[in-house]
Amino acid sequence: xxxxxxxxxxxxxxxxxxxxxxxxxxxxxxxxxxxxxxxxxxxxxxxxxxxxxxxxxxxxxxxxxxxxxxxxxxxxxxxxxxxxxxxxxxxxxxxxxxxxxxxxxxxxxxxxxxxxxxxxxxxxxxxxxxxxxxxxxxxxxxxxxxxxxxxxxxxxxxxxxxxxxxxxxxxxxxxxxxxxxxxxxxxxxxxxxxxxxxxxxxxxxxxxxxxxxxxxxxxxxxxxxxxxxxxxxxxxxxxxxxxxxxxxxxxxxxxxxxxxxxxxxxxxxxxxxxxxxxxxxxxxxxxxxxxxxxxxxxxxxxxxxxxxxxxxxxxxxxxxxxxxxxxxxxxxxxxxxxxxxxxxxxxxxxxxxxxxxxxxxxxxxxxxxxxxxxxxxxxxxxxxxxxxxxxxxxxxxxxxxxxxxxxxxxxxxxxxxxxxxxxxxxxxxxxxxxxxxxxxxxxxxxxxxxxxxxxxxxxxxxxxxxxxxxxxxxxxxxxxxxxxxxxxxxxxxxxxxxxxxxxxxxxxxxxxxxxxxx
Amino acid sequence: xxxxxxxxxxxxxxxxxxxxxxxxxxxxxxxxxxxxxxxxxxxxxxxxxxxxxxxxxxxxxxxxxxxxxxxxxxxxxxxxxxxxxxxxxxxxxxxxxxxxxxxxxxxxxxxxxxxxxxxxxxxxxxxxxxxxxxxxxxxxxxxxxxxxxxxxxxxxxxxxxxxxxxxxxxxxxxxxxxxxxxxxxxxxxxxxxxxxxxxxxxxxxxxxxxxxxxxxxxxxxxxxxxxxxxxxxxxxxxxxxxxxxxx
Numbered sequence: 001x002x003x004x005x006x007x008x009x010x011x012x013x014x015x016x017x018x019x020x021x022x023x024x025x026x027x028x029x030x031x032x033x034x035x036x037x038x039x040x041x042x043x044x045x046x047x048x049x050x051x052x053x054x055x056x057x058x059x060x061x062x063x064x065x066x067x068x069x070x071x072x073x074x075x076x077x078x079x080x081x082x083x084x085x086x087x088x089x090x091x092x093x094x095x096x097x098x099x100x101x102x103x104x105x106x107x108x109x110x111x112x113x114x115x116x117x118x119x120x121x122x123x124x125x126x127x128x129x130x131x132x133x134x135x136x137x138x139x140x141x142x143x144x145x146x147x148x149x150x151x152x153x154x155x156x157x158x159x160x161x162x163x164x165x166x167x168x169x170x171x172x173x174x175x176x177x178x179x180x181x182x183x184x185x186x187x188x189x190x191x192x193x194x195x196x197x198x199x200x201x202x203x204x205x206x207x208x209x210x211x212x213x214x215x216x217x218x219x220x221x222x223x224x225x226x227x228x229x230x231x232x233x234x235x236x237x238x239x240x241x242x243x244x245x246x247x248x249x250x251x252x253x254x255x256x257x258x259x260x261x262x263x264x265x266x267x268x269x270x271x272x273x274x275x276x277x278x279x280x281x282x283x284x285x286x287x288x289x290x291x292x293x294x295x296x297x298x299x300x301x302x303x304x305x306x307x308x309x310x311x312x313x314x315x316x317x318x319x320x321x322x323x324x325x326x327x328x329x330x331x332x333x334x335x336x337x338x339x340x341x342x343x344x345x346x347x348x349x350x351x352x353x354x355x356x357x358x359x360x361x362x363x364x365x366x367x368x369x370x371x372x373x374x375x376x377x378x379x380x381x382x383x384x385x386x387x388x389x390x391x392x393x394x395x396x397x398x399x400x401x402x403x404x405x406x407x408x409x410x411x412x413x414x415x416x417x418x419x420x421x422x423x424x425x426x427x428x429x430x431x432x433x434x435x436x437x438x439x440x441x442x443x444x445x446x447x448x449x450x451x452x453x454x455x456x457x458x459x460x461x462x463x464x465x466x467x468x469x470x471x472x473x474x475x476x477x478x479x480x481x482x483x484x485x486x487x488x489x490x491x492x493x494x495x496x497x498x499x500x501x502x503x504x505x506x507x508x509x510x511x512x513x514x515x516x517x518x
Numbered sequence: 519x520x521x522x523x524x525x526x527x528x529x530x531x532x533x534x535x536x537x538x539x540x541x542x543x544x545x546x547x548x549x550x551x552x553x554x555x556x557x558x559x560x561x562x563x564x565x566x567x568x569x570x571x572x573x574x575x576x577x578x579x580x581x582x583x584x585x586x587x588x589x590x591x592x593x594x595x596x597x598x599x600x601x602x603x604x605x606x607x608x609x610x611x612x613x614x615x616x617x618x619x620x621x622x623x624x625x626x627x628x629x630x631x632x633x634x635x636x637x638x639x640x641x642x643x644x645x646x647x648x649x650x651x652x653x654x655x656x657x658x659x660x661x662x663x664x665x666x667x668x669x670x671x672x673x674x675x676x677x678x679x680x681x682x683x684x685x686x687x688x689x690x691x692x693x694x695x696x697x698x699x700x701x702x703x704x705x706x707x708x709x710x711x712x713x714x715x716x717x718x719x720x721x722x723x724x725x726x727x728x729x730x731x732x733x734x735x736x737x738x739x740x741x742x743x744x745x746x747x748x749x750x751x752x753x754x755x756x757x758x759x760x761x762x763x764x765x
């Protein structure tokens with residue numbers, strides 16, 4: 001767990017889930033299933049979930065320690081995904097509690113209910129068998145931020161001040177652009193004139209802000225990066241943003257002493273303290289350390305705890321784990337693609353509406369962006385948040401090259417040879433197995449090779465739904481804007497792709513009949 | 519003796535265009551019948567109908583007194599050998615594997631197959647040392663000899679040859695023509711031979727069937743065609759080839 005945490009640590013800036021893109025949120029679902037699978041057998045500890053950003057990790061760790069301190073066994077499934085995933089996991093009993101925000105509950109979970117006060121929210125949640133603590137003490141709401149120097153130069157203090165500077169470039173997370181409490185209503189409310197608005201990843205947005213590519217971006221009020229980057233928060237002078245008070249949601253059936261332990265956290269975390277914990281978590285890349293800080297303000301951990309060196313898992317070990325998982329994902333999905341793709345290719349090679357349909361389907365699948373495909377699969381009953389979803393998506397992507405190459409390899413067999421096989425009196429099965437497929441073997445194998453390389457590349461996306469693999473360090477690195485971490489995943493992935501290519505070149509020599517290689 | 523193959527009122531259209539008009543034809547046992555005519559005259563269509571690579575639109579085809587249907591075609595194909603212009607050898611199989619392919623599937627014993635293979639090598643003058651080569655490692659002439667061995671492996675009653683020598687250079691062609699004729703005579707083989715070359719037709723043909731535009735124009739010996747042409751087309755066809763045919 002430590003490694004996992006380590007590799008993802010600071011994976012997202014101190015944001016809150018509502019701002020995570022929806023796609024990513026859905027994707028993250030699959031991650032969780034994996035994690036679930038591992039622990040199903042253990043002896044009923046209270047399971048805390050957290051969303052995939054620093055603050056949620058920290059709150060999850062705090063809850064775990066609070067429960068442990070009360071003598072209740074607890075474990076923390078970190079970074080399972082976004083709101084929908086955590087909410088579904090809670091309702092499904094895969095987790096017992098997780099940190100949430102009141103604004104998110106009203107906007108995202110109880111959309112239709114018009115619950116606004118804490119009491120109304122609590123009543124609505126009861127219908128789902130879910131309870132809610134009182135606020136923990138801080139409000140992590142949306143904020144618009146600017147470079148402090150720029151804000152001072154222009155004399156800007158509030159969001160209303162934006163009206164005076166229509167030329168400012170605004171960069172917003174994609175989710176904020178889309179949200180019902182996001183950019184469109186905000187712009188209407190404040191009558192903002194800016195036309196130059198782009199969508200940008202949250203972590204990258206801070207870099208863009210620093211180098212002047214954009215002037216204004218969205219952030220969360222407890223985001224440690226605001227302080228780190230010396231940014232000014234524009235005051236929400238028209239009180240547009242709803243309150244995002246942090247609470248814990250829990251399943252009502254969990255033991256009362258566990259609920260009591262969670263409730264002891266109520267009102268104990270103000271914004272200043274939360275920002276500090278977030279900053280500590282991002283600095284040390286260790287959420288346990290940050291959580292310990294909450295319980296042990298007077299005795300901060302020795303400096304040796306900072307930095308990645310605290311981890312117990314060596315890099316080679318991590319690399320082996322990522323690579324093995326990566327190969328499992330790519331290999332198993334490839335196997336499925338081959339098992340399904342070759343027969344489909346055989347059918348498709350006969351042409352007609354069915355053949356056209358098969359090729360059309362495979363082509364359409366290929367055009368769906370991988371993120372979108374993952375997001376589409378996650379809500380389906382069999383898939384949900386599991387490695388299954390990653391494998392299914394990779395399987396679908398691997399299908400087209402195999403189907404198409406099988407079909408075209410078979411279609412390219414000269415008519416004279418087909419007819420010779422028929423005229424000899426060979427049965428259809430023998431013709432296919434001994435004549436047609438071997439003759440098409442070069443084409444089929446090259447399709448499989450293409451699929452394999454695509455799968456090795458695409459499998460990095462599996463990390464988005466927590467299925468692990470070499471995408472794990474890549475994603476962490478992207479979110480941290482940490483090139484070394486990115487390369488820790490990207491280089492092995494590239495090497496893996498080369499090895500796969502090389503392996504299949506070797507396989508060609510074994511599987512393609514000699515007569516076709518001369 | 520009755521004909522081995524009998525076509526009665528057989529016709530075939532491709533996409534509406536007649537490839538073969540209603541045709542009657544008998545193929546006599548132990549003789550070589552040559553189908554000749556210009557490209558597109560329907561001679562290959564007729565051959566392909568006999569081995570049921572295509573189905574006739576009308577009429578019936580009998581093999582050894584038995585009506586050819588989709589049900590019995592599988593068994594009948596094993597009684598027919600088929601050789602095409604480029605040999606039709608499967609490139610992923612050695613010469614030997616090509617020849618033995620069908621025999622393996624009718625569960626011939628290994629000894630039986632080996633014995634037959636040696637017989638065929640001798641018959642077709644194919645060097646046994648080349649048997650483990652792949653088609654691409656063989657010359658055009660060698661490939662046709664392997665193709666012939668494959669066609670003869672199960673001792674077929676009928677041998678269908680669709681321009682088997684068409685892609686060979688003249689010297690190889692001439693030596694293969696000679697060998698083929700000896701083989702047919704030696705086996706007393708019933709042969710249906712398609713060619714567009716009159717000299718070849720005369721060389722092989724006990725009976726020559728001249729076709730044009732999907733119809734049989736005239737059947738007979740070469741002297742029948744030359745001396746009693748059944749129409750202007752026959753004279754013209756003979757005359758066009760005269761220079762070569764009579765050398």
